[in-house]
Amino acid sequence: MIGEEQTPSVLLIEDDHQMLRFLKALLRSSEYRLRCEATGEAGIAAAAAMRPDIVLLDLGLPDIDGHLVVERLRAWSLAPVIVISAREGDDDKVGALDRGADDYLTKPFSSTELLARVRVALRHARQRATGAQSPVFESGDLRVDLARHEALRAGVKIQLTPVEFRVLAALVREAGRVLTHRQILREVWGPGSVEQTHYVRVYMGHLRRKLERDPARPQHLLTEPGVGYRLQ
Amino acid sequence: VRVFGSLRPLRARSYATAFVIVALFTAAGIGAKTLLADADLSMLLLLGVVIVAYREPLGPALVATALSVGAFNFFFVPPFHTLHVSDTRYLVTFAAMAGMGVTVSSLTSRLRDRERAAHAANLRAKAEQIRNGILSSVSHDLRTPLGSIIGAATALRGGAIDADARDEMIDTILEEGNHLLGLLDNLLRMMRLSGEEHVLNEDWHVPEEIVGSALGRLGEALAHHEVRTSIDPRVGLAQFDGVLIELALVNLVDNAAKFSPRATSIEITIACRDAELVWEVADEGPGVPMDEREKVFQKFYRGAGRGERGSGLGLAIAKAIVEAHGGRVWVDARHDRTGAVFGFAVPLEASAPEMPGERVS
Numbered sequence: 001m002i003g004e005e006q007t008p009s010v011l012l013i014e015d016d017h018q019m020l021r022f023l024k025a026l027l028r029s030s031e032y033r034l035r036c037e038a039t040g041e042a043g044i045a046a047a048a049a050m051r052p053d054i055v056l057l058d059l060g061l062p063d064i065d066g067h068l069v070v071e072r073l074r075a076w077s078l079a080p081v082i083v084i085s086a087r088e089g090d091d092d093k094v095g096a097l098d099r100g101a102d103d104y105l106t107k108p109f110s111s112t113e114l115l116a117r118v119r120v121a122l123r124h125a126r127q128r129a130t131g132a133q134s135p136v137f138e139s140g141d142l143r144v145d146l147a148r149h150e151a152l153r154a155g156v157k158i159q160l161t162p163v164e165f166r167v168l169a170a171l172v173r174e175a176g177r178v179l180t181h182r183q184i185l186r187e188v189w190g191p192g193s194v195e196q197t198h199y200v201r202v203y204m205g206h207l208r209r210k211l212e213r214d215p216a217r218p219q220h221l222l223t224e225p226g227v228g229y230r231l232q
Numbered sequence: 233v234r235v236f237g238s239l240r241p242l243r244a245r246s247y248a249t250a251f252v253i254v255a256l257f258t259a260a261g262i263g264a265k266t267l268l269a270d271a272d273l274s275m276l277l278l279l280g281v282v283i284v285a286y287r288e289p290l291g292p293a294l295v296a297t298a299l300s301v302g303a304f305n306f307f308f309v310p311p312f313h314t315l316h317v318s319d320t321r322y323l324v325t326f327a328a329m330a331g332m333g334v335t336v337s338s339l340t341s342r343l344r345d346r347e348r349a350a351h352a353a354n355l356r357a358k359a360e361q362i363r364n365g366i367l368s369s370v371s372h373d374l375r376t377p378l379g380s381i382i383g384a385a386t387a388l389r390g391g392a393i394d395a396d397a398r399d400e401m402i403d404t405i406l407e408e409g410n411h412l413l414g415l416l417d418n419l420l421r422m423m424r425l426s427g428e429e430h431v432l433n434e435d436w437h438v439p440e441e442i443v444g445s446a447l448g449r450l451g452e453a454l455a456h457h458e459v460r461t462s463i464d465p466r467v468g469l470a471q472f473d474g475v476l477i478e479l480a481l482v483n484l485v486d487n488a489a490k491f492s493p494r495a496t497s498i499e500i501t502i503a504c505r506d507a508e509l510v511w512e513v514a515d516e517g518p519g520v521p522m523d524e525r526e527k528v529f530q531k532f533y534r535g536a537g538r539g540e541r542g543s544g545l546g547l548a549i550a551k552a553i554v555e556a557h558g559g560r561v562w563v564d565a566r567h568d569r570t571g572a573v574f575g576f577a578v579p580l581e582a583s584a585p586e587m588p589g590e591r592v593s
Contacts, residue, residue: 222448
């Protein structure tokens with residue numbers, strides 16, 4: 001459990017020496033408490049011992065595949081897992097996310113981006129832990145209030161169909177995080193429809209037309225090509 | 233001796249050809265027998281051997297030699313229609329014919345071998361030349377940004393620079409790093425697309441979304457251009473590999489931004505035409521000269537001058553992607569003003585899938 005006053009602890013599972021050196025310097029100067037492990041097994045053991053607030057995980061570890069590490073961590077830990085990997089295949093990203101990773105960054109990434117993702121993941125974890133999920137999403141001229149069941153663009157209420165609202169709500173609950181097509185489909189259309197990716201694509205088109213100023217250049221409802229969507 | 237299955241029909245055909253040619257010349261000799269002397273007839277048959285030697289390998293040529301000598305004996309040397317020889321002088325003729333046949337056959341065969349070797353060497357040299365060209369261009373393209381990065385980092389390490397210079401150095405490292413990343417991605421992408429077992433990950437997509445994600449990905453590269461999009465409202469779901477088609481579009485738009493002046497506009501148009509989904513990117517740059525329009529899509533081709541650095545792969549990758557979809561790419565001049573229109577079309581095949589119904593509340 002994270003107290004507001006306590007600095008969050010980060011478990012970094014990564015075997016590349018230079019990457020470790022860079023990430024250590026970055027995370028320490030951002031005042032996170034840090035522990036590093038170079039193998040999957042050692043990482044899982046360390047996670048059990050220290051109960052980190054967040055895990056940063058490289059997929060290409062010397063002993064076991066990173067996907068397996070995500071799966072084994074998820075079996076008992078709610079700590080957010082951000083995957084950092086040199087693998088750029090979409091299947092690797094989707095695989096890690098569907099197994100319960102919270103986010104995914106492909107090497108090389110900008111340190112600003114990494115720190116932002118860490119903050120988002122920590123915020124979500126805190127909200128989950130306290131049950132105080134913010135029912136309101138606000139960004140630019142877009143405001144979505146889940147409790148009042150309404151979406152506003154520049155202060156004007158936008159009419160959404162029930163399914164449109166459910167897609168939007170799924171994204172709002174995980175705002176800032178990437179959701180895979182499969183995750184959205186399961187939540188909105190049910191487990192029987194997880195292969196129907198075009199449902200999501202069509203509904204995202206509808207939502208963009210209603211909520212974005214220029215649907216062809218979305219500012220909020222962002223596509224992660226080959227992976228899914230992120231609300232920002 | 234084991235004969236490989238695939239070679240057997242070829243060999244058989246060569247021997248058959250040899251037999252047919254000898255038969256033809258023998259028939260011609262029989263037809264002209266009354267007009268020609270023995271020497272002329274033997275020359276006629278030898279001509280057949282030369283033709284066989286010219287067309288076929290050594291083996292059939294030698295067989296043709298033997299057949300010709302046999303045919304000369306059988307048809308033209310008394311007693312006719314037997315292999316008996318009454319006049320021993322003919323044995324000299326036979327020996328001369330056989331010797332000439334063998335000599336001509338082996339000479340042409342040796343000549344052909346040499347020619348083949350020269351051709352292969354020529355091909356190897358050409359491939360080598362292309363590979364060296366690519367290597368030296370890739371090596372140059374890697375070294376230059378690495379040079380800037382190491383130079384900037386050592387300057388930062390050295391410390392004796394002012395704040396402005398420091399920012400410049402940091403930006404250099406960042407930009408050059410990103411440039412190298414782009415180059416690597418392009419090289420890998422090209423290699424993967426050239427692979428034979430490349431599989432498209434086709435799915436139903438909303439083209440508007442592809443445009444949005446392409447523009448989002450280009451980000452900074454479009455900072456100095458105004459981008460307008462126009463999507464035909466009849467364009468609905470279409471089936472293609474979303475990641476790859478987005479990449480093709482990214483490469484066309486990136487190319488337009490690179491080669492057109494700042495503060496000009498880039499127009500992206502998507503339309504359905506004749507069972508094709510047509511994507512076009514129009515810029516206000518100098519356009520592409522007629523004689524370069526095919527070449528710009530070739531690997532490692534770079535337009536003359538302008539000092540813009542690219543991998544020389546962007547358009548080639550777009551072409552490979554579109555062709556993998558059974559489509560085509562092109563570049564034209566703009567009709568309304570100066571500038572180029574890069575476009576591609578992919579066939580619209582199946583009809584769009586069903587969407588689940590929803591009662592609008």
